[in-house]
Amino acid sequence: xxxxxxxxxxxxxxxxxxxVALILVSSRKPNIREFWTIAAAFVKFGLVLSLLPEYLQxxxxxxxxxxxxxxxxxxxxxxxxx
Numbered sequence: 711x712x713x714x715x716x717x718x719x720x721x722x723x724x725x726x727x728x729x730v731a732l733i734l735v736s737s738r739k740p741n742i743r744e745f746w747t748i749a750a751a752f753v754k755f756g757l758v759l760s761l762l763p764e765y766l767q768x769x770x771x772x773x774x775x776x777x778x779x780x781x782x783x784x785x786x787x788x789x790x791x792x
Contacts, residue, residue: 713772715772715773716788719773723786765789
């Protein structure tokens with residue numbers, strides 16, 4: 711498999727964190743809370759779906775955010791199941 715740099719796996723995680731924050735802020739308004747839940751789900755689905763064409767070509771998206779120490783880094787990678 712070939713790896714290529716893409717921030718989409720990182721964005722997929724961030725969407726969930728932002729969604730949680732928005733859900734907590736609107737916790738007393740059920741309709742708005744459900745809107746944020748569904749909106750975050752659709753955004754995440756769109757991000758994951760955007761990775762599909764490259765994956766079908768045999769490429770795997772990854773991003774290295776930063777190195778903690780030599781040989782240890784914070785990275786995100788989106789590869790297929792199994």
